[in-house]
Amino acid sequence: MRRPTLADTLTAPAEGGHAAHHDPGHETNTGITNEKLGMWLFLGSECLLFGGLISTFLLYKKKLNTFPGFENTSIVKLGRNVFDIPFTSVSSFVLLMSSLTMVLAVSALTRDDQRRMRTWLLATVFLGATFLAGQVYEFTAFVKEGLGYTTNIFSSAFYTLTGFHGAHVLIGLVILMTMFARSLQGKLRARNAETLEIAGLYWHFVDVVWVVIFVVVYLIK
């Protein structure tokens, strides 16, 4: 569906519609298309969003251990002991693998190999959804053990941080499924491989952030 980008339409006044079929990125000053540069900038901004959330979590993790009257209370233990590290390690692995399948999907699209592209795209969606299902299961298990969203400062920070990440995964899934639908309509071709690549950028970012969250939340004692 290669929509004509603005760089196409705006900078080539006299050529009528022909400009729309130029190489993407050829006309911009940086050589990067507007869409891709915009995504990079947005991801830069997202770094600070997660930075703020992670800092909040770290502060309150430490705080709860030292708050007078709260040392070694059941609430602190609750926060420490509910984590199921092997389970979360597996779901983290699943999410990381979805980055691989995403790369394979983009690569297949550049060769206009529709069948493989759809396969890998579906695999990415499946892996991402598996991760999300794991998170839902994990949250439910924690709540059953008594660690609710409002239980203490640790739990609020934990659910907010991981919940924000989960919401990002969910948005990624919607984007990927939209891409899949477009490909079924025959509107995702090799010449719009960059659209999928940009969606991939977002997806990889969400994965990388999870690596940080996994280390900070689950692995560091």
Added chain:
Amino acid sequence: MALVEREPLALPTGAGTGVAIEPLGVLARPRTKDGWRSWVTTVDHKKIGIMYGAAALLFFLVGGFEAMLIRIQLAQPNGTVLSADLFNQVYTMHGVTMVFLVIMPMAAAFANYLLPLQVGARDVAFPRLNAFSFWLFLGGGVFFNSSWLLGGGAADCGWFCYAPNSGVAFSPTHGVDFYSVGLQLAGAASLIGAVNLIVTVLNMRAPGMTLFRMPVFTWMQLVVQFLLLFSMPVITVALFLLTFDRSFGANFFNVEQGADPLLWQHLFWIFGHPEVYILILPSFGIVSEIIPTMSRKPIYGYPFMVFSGIAIGFMGWGVWAHHMFASGIGPISVAAFSISTMFIAVPTGVKILNWMATMWGGKITFNTPMLFSAGVVAMFTIGGLSGVTHAVAPADTQQTDTYYIVAHFHYVLFGGALLGLFAGMYFWWPKVFGLMLNDRLGKVHFWIILVGFNLTFGPMHILGLQGMSRRIQTYQPTDGFTLWNRVASFGALVIAVAVLVFLYNIYSSWSSWKKAGRPNPGADPWDARSLEWSIPSPAPEHNFDFVPEIHAQDDFWHRKYGEDDKGRAVRIASTEDIVQKGDATDVHLPSPSFYPLILAAGLPIIGYGVIFNRFIAIPGLLLFLFGLFGWAFEPATEPGDHAEDGTHGGTGGDDHDAAALAAPGNEEAHVG
């Protein structure tokens, strides 16, 4: 290019184009080119800029009214105009309105209108996102102000809304909820706008417009957009935590549970200090355009101007805790932030000196824009100097939360930012609307506002050092604050008169222009230097007939003036000969769209849902999703859309050299 067959142009009525228009989205493509419909569906950066400006002016009157209430209340001891509760709400709303709904959108108005013109582009990188930014900002602003009616009282926690004062226990009305959700919306708008404008400046410059040939205004706005890009997510986090605390019972600021109220302060000021530069740098950019133009000299030390702006942008991230010297952050932090705060005065001082050096020896015309610019230089210097006194931590602990602070930030934000924005309005008014604002009334406006401003905020230095706390509802006759409070309140009245003069100037300039048969001020009424003056006034819808080729900094000036052997400027070409005619007819422009407005309308409804009842959020969510997918499947540009300006008959636009037109981007990348 000869008269090759072209598709007929869409007529203003939208009828009879002869081309079958297939609506690719769910809604038919909006076709109106004038009337209010063309404004709500527009994606033109110039119309969006004008709407930003109009909305900011409207909110300026609201915020100004709130300021007047504060000054009336404090005009005498034991004032009874406002109750203590109402007073809290009024100063909070005044602060938030002026910062987020006046100065930021007014700066965004200039950025939207001017950045594409100054770098030689036809629009911003993502025109529909640009429209979305505006509607989202407007929605956020209206949402925030609707708390007066719907919230059971407005926010009453001060513009920085410290925890735990912002909690339900101390602020039980919905005011703070409106604050957090409203700022969230306006913040998202700023963030999207920042992405858009950065991509525009980095990617869409005309051939030869290298980064270090860009006007200083463009540079300062670029720095501002980067600051927005990285500071907005931090306040987003803070506001989410606040919303979750208040609406969902989270414990982020629940001190009984061991939460740390300093978390809010840190998050707020990590955003809040870059925000200070977000507010002032656009004004610095405006002044840096006006002073060279009116002094008929190039800006003195262009690289220093640019790099000091960049330096401010970087250092602005390392000074936030100077807002917290009295919060108990420890001696090492205080010392470190004290030193970094003193350092940031250096690049600012560089700018002040460079403006003065630009004026030095120039042939200065003291018209209204220049007077306002000189006012910025002088008033901002006073505000900057009192700012340096805050950097001295022992002194600051005495000044914290007194009127001395109020005096300081009004000198930088009113004397610096707002006067600069007024300067910009007088300067670019002819470019935007095709008519000049009356210069005599402008000068009256300037002198009244300068006197009123100093009468209002000058005495606050004294009040602060006498020990008058900010944000107190009233004081006693025995406190000794009466005299200077009277002076300040009188000054506020003078400012109000000045604002009325400005509004009258807008009206009377317009009506006498209409009576005189709408004379056009010409493309270049100030004999200026940057690209926006090389196209007709008001700027045509398609901006440039052909994309200009840039050979130097101040390229437009150098096409008008050469140098004689003594180095004096001599005219080498008349302005009429080199300005573009504005009559290109074959320009593809992004098509108007309903979806930005629909998408933006959904979000405040979701906001009401978060505050009152989750069911209210459902129609908002549906509207949002409808807008989102309609947007995604609607192409940015309809195949048959052309610019509407100029004559259609085959004169003008068609005889340009096709080869020059066909060299849109750059054969080589011109990255600084």
